[in-house]
Amino acid sequence: MKCRKCGGAAVLELRRHNAAFCTPDFLEFFQNQVREAIRKYRMFTRDERVLVAVSGGKDSLALWDVLIDEGYHTTGLYLDLGIFDYSVESKAKCEAFAARRGVELVVSSVAAEVGAPVPVIKDVTRRPPCSGCGLSKRYLMNRVALDLGVPVVATGHNLDDEAATLLGSVLHWQTDALPRQSPALPSTHPRLVRRVKPLYRLSERETAAYAFLKKIDYIVEECPFAKGATSIAHKETLNRLEAESPGAKHNFLLGFLERGRPAFERVEDVVLNECTRCGQVTTGTVCAFCKLSDRVKRSASV
Amino acid sequence: MKCRKCGGAAVLELRRHNAAFCTPDFLEFFQNQVREAIRKYRMFTRDERVLVAVSGGKDSLALWDVLIDEGYHTTGLYLDLGIFDYSVESKAKCEAFAARRGVELVVSSVAAEVGAPVPVIKDVTRRPPCSGCGLSKRYLMNRVALDLGVPVVATGHNLDDEAATLLGSVLHWQTDALPRQSPALPSTHPRLVRRVKPLYRLSERETAAYAFLKKIDYIVEECPFAKGATSIAHKETLNRLEAESPGAKHNFLLGFLERGRPAFERVEDVVLNECTRCGQVTTGTVCAFCKLSDRVKRSASV
Numbered sequence: 001m002k003c004r005k006c007g008g009a010a011v012l013e014l015r016r017h018n019a020a021f022c023t024p025d026f027l028e029f030f031q032n033q034v035r036e037a038i039r040k041y042r043m044f045t046r047d048e049r050v051l052v053a054v055s056g057g058k059d060s061l062a063l064w065d066v067l068i069d070e071g072y073h074t075t076g077l078y079l080d081l082g083i084f085d086y087s088v089e090s091k092a093k094c095e096a097f098a099a100r101r102g103v104e105l106v107v108s109s110v111a112a113e114v115g116a117p118v119p120v121i122k123d124v125t126r127r128p129p130c131s132g133c134g135l136s137k138r139y140l141m142n143r144v145a146l147d148l149g150v151p152v153v154a155t156g157h158n159l160d161d162e163a164a165t166l167l168g169s170v171l172h173w174q175t176d177a178l179p180r181q182s183p184a185l186p187s188t189h190p191r192l193v194r195r196v197k198p199l200y201r202l203s204e205r206e207t208a209a210y211a212f213l214k215k216i217d218y219i220v221e222e223c224p225f226a227k228g229a230t231s232i233a234h235k236e237t238l239n240r241l242e243a244e245s246p247g248a249k250h251n252f253l254l255g256f257l258e259r260g261r262p263a264f265e266r267v268e269d270v271v272l273n274e275c276t277r278c279g280q281v282t283t284g285t286v287c288a289f290c291k292l293s294d295r296v297k298r299s300a301s302v
Numbered sequence: 303m304k305c306r307k308c309g310g311a312a313v314l315e316l317r318r319h320n321a322a323f324c325t326p327d328f329l330e331f332f333q334n335q336v337r338e339a340i341r342k343y344r345m346f347t348r349d350e351r352v353l354v355a356v357s358g359g360k361d362s363l364a365l366w367d368v369l370i371d372e373g374y375h376t377t378g379l380y381l382d383l384g385i386f387d388y389s390v391e392s393k394a395k396c397e398a399f400a401a402r403r404g405v406e407l408v409v410s411s412v413a414a415e416v417g418a419p420v421p422v423i424k425d426v427t428r429r430p431p432c433s434g435c436g437l438s439k440r441y442l443m444n445r446v447a448l449d450l451g452v453p454v455v456a457t458g459h460n461l462d463d464e465a466a467t468l469l470g471s472v473l474h475w476q477t478d479a480l481p482r483q484s485p486a487l488p489s490t491h492p493r494l495v496r497r498v499k500p501l502y503r504l505s506e507r508e509t510a511a512y513a514f515l516k517k518i519d520y521i522v523e524e525c526p527f528a529k530g531a532t533s534i535a536h537k538e539t540l541n542r543l544e545a546e547s548p549g550a551k552h553n554f555l556l557g558f559l560e561r562g563r564p565a566f567e568r569v570e571d572v573v574l575n576e577c578t579r580c581g582q583v584t585t586g587t588v589c590a591f592c593k594l595s596d597r598v599k600r601s602a603s604v
Contacts, residue, residue: 170472171543171550173557175565233546237539241473244535248473255475263477263565 012209015246023213030210033201034066041184043196044152049073051150051193053141054097054105056090056219058211060156061097063199065214067154068101076105077144077153079137082117083223090219097216108144110136114289115297118225124299125292129225132292139289143280145193152194160204162197163249164234166256178264182257189272189281203249204235314511317548325515332512335503336368343486345498346454351375353452353495355443356399356407358392358521360513362458363399365501367516369456370403378407379446379455381439384419385525392521399518410446412438416591417598420527426601427594431527434594441591445582447495454496462506464499465551466536468558480566484559491574491583505551506537 001010003022010020014029021029037043044050052067054060054076067074078094081087091107098105111117114136116124121132141153162181169177183200187193199207211218226232241248274280275287282288303312305324312322316331323331339345346352354369356362356378369376380396383389393409400407413419416438423438424431443455464483471479485502489495501509513520528534543550576582577589584590 170562171554171557173554173560173562175561237543241539252473252475255473258475259477260472260475 011213014206016203016242016250018246026209027213030062030202030206031066031070034063034198035070037183037198037201038196041182041196043154043184043198044072044194046072048152049075049148049150051075051077051106051141051145051148051153053077053079053137053153053155054094055079055156056093057156058216058218058220059158059161059199059204059207061093061216061218062207062210062214063154063156064097064103065101065216066210067198068103074103075148075150076103077141078105078107079140080107080109080111081133081136082109082111083119083225086219086221086224087117089221093217093219106144106148108140110140113140114293115300120300121292121296122225124296128229130229133225135288135292139280139287141195142191142193143278146191150193151187152196154196154198156199156207157197158199158202158204158207159249159253160235160238161231162200163238163253164231166253167234167238168230175264179261182261191274191279192272192281200253201250313515316508318505318544318550318552320548328511329515332364332504332508333368333372336365336500337372339485339500339503340498343484343498345456345486345500346374346496348374350454351377351450351452353377353379353408353443353447353450353455355379355381355439355455355457356396357381357458358395359458360518360520360522361460361463361501361506361509363395363518363520364509364512364516365456365458366399366405367403367518368512369500370405376405377450377452378405379443380407380409381442382409382411382413383435383438384411384413385421385527388521388523388526389419391523395519395521408446408450410442412442415442416595417602422602423594423598424527426598430531432531435527437590437594441582441589443497444493444495445580448493448582452495453489454498456498456500458501458509459499460501460504460506460509461551461555462537462540463533464502465540465555466533468555469536469540470532477566481563484563493576493581494574494583502555503552 001013001020002008003010003025004019005025006022008022011023012026013020050067050072052060052064052074054064064074064076076094076098078091080091094105114121118129118133122129125132145153166181169181183197185195238249270283272281272283273285275282275290277286277290280287303315303322304310305312305327306321307327308324310324313325314328315322352369352374354362354366354376356366366376366378378396378400380393382393396407416423418426420431420435423434427434447455468483471483485499487497540551572585574583574585575587577584577592579588579592582589
């Protein structure tokens with residue numbers, strides 16, 4: 001197997017691109033995909049500070065790594081979810097990465113902000129753990145960015161993540177979720193920062209290869225609550241389609257962004273208010289995070 | 303397992319309806335689903351003649367059977383594709399069914415109309431066999447209906463067929479195909495009859511059970527050219543989703559019809575002309591059927 005660019009020995013075959021690459025040329029391919037994502041969606045400029053949400057996993061650390069190499073002004077954000085050993089280890093990976101690269105890492109704790117860690121939130125709400133966890137993460141990412149004066153949050157969502165979410169939305173034709181699925185969500189309110197996903201063009205296998213080749217030390221274990229999540233089943237479905245027809249995931253997601261999503265964009269935007277309790281945006285009066293936090297604290301005081 | 307309606311012994315469990323039925327109550331359930339389809343999409347009335355396209359398989363014969371029982375004025379149409387023994391046997395099944403029920407069956411031959419049977423068309427065009435076959439079937443169904451003065455053609459497409467087609471269109475975001483996917487396509491030109499799919503709410507398993515319980519003698523073999531068709535792969539994908547989450551297919555298709563399809567309906571319709579050769583509708587000057595037929599005849603004369 002030869003590298004498509006230099007003809008040297010390839011380390012990785014990318015069937016969907018009908019290509020194979022040696023290490024330096026794969027790393028360049030990876031960087032180019034990130035550059036293309038940033039350029040196409042005007043995600044951020046070199047003058048802006050970017051808050052990179054890192055979980056300690058391969059995707060978010062690979063993202064941070066690329067952005068540092070590309071000369072962007074980044075700050076890492078680790079949200080401590082309080083999920084037993086998984087959180088202890090993943091935090092350590094983020095801290096070690098930040099120290100090694102000499103970059104700033106901010107840590108925010110869900111237990112401190114909501115009143116309890118994710119495992120307790122799960123029991124109090126009696127909903128799937130990903131529900132309260134996702135809500136808390138989205139809220140805290142935005143709030144920390146506002147507090148730091150950073151205009152944009154970047155997350156490590158990759159092609160597999162985005163295609164799986166899309167499949168879930170399409171199987172139920174969730175016409176509310178479809179227009180919100182994008183590699184770049186603009187700021188539609190002064191108290192809402194931009195959210196971008198610079199890895200949306202790169203598969204999970206590619207981010208894993210990047211992290212491996214760049215010797216990034218990341219947490220390999222999945223979140224213990226992820227087992228049985230529908231997103232994992234959707235990823236398996238897409239992996240089978242991809243095996244039969246290389247490029248299936250890429251065509252599904254990028255075809256949606258080009259031709260599907262415009263059909264679902266709403267003419268009138270949702271009206272955003274400021275939560276009367278915390279000042280963050282909400283479509284109601286009190287935001288979902290404050291309601292969750294209330295419920296957790298009430299339950300703890302019983 | 304007890305029948306949901308009468309409490310007697312059930313013969314069939316329908317997980318997606320969280321129900322089980324005895325034979326008479328299943329047959330009634332089946333008929334009700336067909337009635338609901340006809341009513342919801344105003345497919346045809348008791349005053350109209352309906353051309354039922356029959357292949358000899360379970361779906362189309364079950365459809366014809368229900369429509370006869372419901373008192374509709376039907377004529378069967380068998381299109382002889384000339385696919386070896388498969389066509390010989392499937393034609394015999396249709397003729398036996400028509401004789402048993404005392405209904406009229408019209409036979410039209412692709413070899414006579416196009417100039418060669420499907421296996422030869424496949425070789426001449428060097429395209430997948432389903433391509434020329436589907437084109438010829440759609441054309442001939444419409445032409446026979448026009449010749450007979452019948453305003454509507456009904457086909458046996460079931461929930462699995464429709465969901466698989468939809469999955470194929472969505473995976474590639476074929477925005478041309480998406481608005482055309484409907485249980486009822488109106489006549490948009492005087493030389494184009496309506497096309498309807500009264501079984502779109504019923505799964506393949508349900509049409510098989512109906513045919514079995516009504517003792518309909520149908521051809522069990524699939525078309526020999528169907529092997530490896532992507533529609534079969536898409537059905538397997540959907541079957542896995544259905545096994546994990548009963549109702550997945552139904553929600554996918556019916557959710558699309560309710561909330562997805564309206565987003566893709568084009569504001570301006572395609573302009574339809576009459577083919578300068580045969581007079582049937584085309585978006586160009588000479589229709590695709592006449593072009594195919596020319597090509598087949600030219601190749602035969604070489």
